Amino acid sequence: MKTALLLITIFLFFLPPPLYSSEIIIPVDDFPPWKIVHNDNVVGGIDSYLVKALLKDMDFTPRYTYAPWKRCLAMMKNGQGDLISGITLTSEREDYLIYLKPPYKTKSQKVLYVLRGQKHSIATIEDMENKVIGHLRGAQYYPNFDQHLTNSHFETNTDLQGLRMILAHRLDGFFITKENGLYLLRQDSQLRNNLESSAWTYEENIDVYFAISKKSKLVHKVEELEQRIRSLVKDGEIQRIIETHL
CATH class of the missing domain: 3.40.190.10 (Periplasmic binding protein-like II)
Incomplete structure (x- = not known):
């Protein structure tokens, strides 16, 4: 009897996990x-x-x-x-x-953050010429993105890094997805008090x-x-x- 119970225990132990979990x-x-x-x-x-x-x-x-x-x-x-x-x-x-x-x-809406008070300094893609614009490394925020930023654009490893570079006057603006920008500003009072989205926005269809x-x-x-x-x-x-x- 004990041998039978032992064999059953060993058998159950080595059973594969159930198909439905x-x-x-x-x-x-x-x-x-x-x-x-x-x-x-x-x-x-x-x-x-x-x-x-x-x-x-x-x-x-x-x-x-x-x-x-x-x-x-x-x-x-x-x-x-x-x-x-x-x-x-x-x-x-x-x-x-x-x-x-x-x-x-x-849908995905892209915005461009700038220093507070400069909201209307960038209202079109043409306004970005002769300005240093940042964006997340590898990201694309506008069709033919690089062709429009003829002067200079700067890639960052994180969105937070880019927003802080605006405060340090190292960037004139920074591209970011709307929801990501709102979240980061809500987490950081310095960013929230000193940055705002510019008049430029871009919305694209992304499923x-x-x-x-x-x-x-x-x-x-x-x-x-x-x-x-x-x-x-x-x-x-x-x-x-x-x-x-x-």
Whole structure:
């Protein structure tokens, strides 16, 4: 009898984890205010509230894990990650991701921050000529971006660095996505009191999605998840979450 119980115990111990588990892995990079990471720990961000709304009343528990963006994509590709947010559609990514449709965000507004009191000094792209304009390294904020900045433009490693360079009079202006700029100014009173967005803005159509790994157990929940997204978008809940937690 004892031998039989021992064999059963050993058998159960070495069984693979169940196919259906309530925990889902969500890879997250550091991209405030959407995804906020501190000391390699995911501490929040707008996307966490969007995920919570998406999974409401579903038997899933999200577990966030921090990784640089490229590693996040690798995790989704090899099945280590189940769900990812804030992702745009490319043909390469479609090889290993199922994009949940519709997109939950379809527009992105870019602004140019300048010193307070200089709001109307830059109202058009032509006004940027002969000025030193900064932008995040690798980012593009306007069609034919480089062609318009004929004099000088400066790349920064972070948005915060660029905004602080305006205060130091090392930049005349700094390009940034609207939500990112609002978040950083709300976190820093010196920036908030001394900077403002210029009269120049640019809005472009960019579809942003949730996506799941083709190797995830969530592939059986695509229809339910997409129905949930349609409801959140139609009811305006997505926009309310963004505005509330910005």
